[in-house]
Amino acid sequence: FYNAxxxxxxxxxxxxxxxxxxxLPPGLTFNSLDGTISGIPTTIGLYFFTLRASSFCENSTxxxxxxxxxxxx
Numbered sequence: 001f002y003n004a005x006x007x008x009x010x011x012x013x014x015x016x017x018x019x020x021x022x023x024l025p026p027g028l029t030f031n032s033l034d035g036t037i038s039g040i041p042t043t044i045g046l047y048f049f050t051l052r053a054s055s056f057c058e059n060s061t062x063x064x065x066x067x068x069x070x071x072x073x
Contacts, residue, residue: 002028006035006065011055020062022049025069041069 008015017032024030027042030051047067054060 001038001040003036003038006037006051008035008053011053011059012057014056016054018052018054020050020052023047024049025067028067037067041067044069044071 006017008017017030017035019030019032024037025041025043025045025047028037028039030037045068047069048064049067050062050064052060052062
């Protein structure tokens with residue numbers, strides 16, 4: 001089981017997170033309400049995606065992420 005928490009800081013609250021581009025590994029989901037990526041990945045590979053953090057006053061920024069799913073060791 002995979003579980004990661006993405007935190008956004010700074011800006012004018014409330015801050016919201018969203019998947020801006022790319023894709024998560026199959027079997028994983030992003031919960032924009034609490035910033036978690038979780039699930040059971042089903043496909044080995046290297047996955048690239050970008051998350052966007054937006055503030056109450058409509059300022060936003062993006063950050064690139066990478067997740068590597070490999071064979072269990």
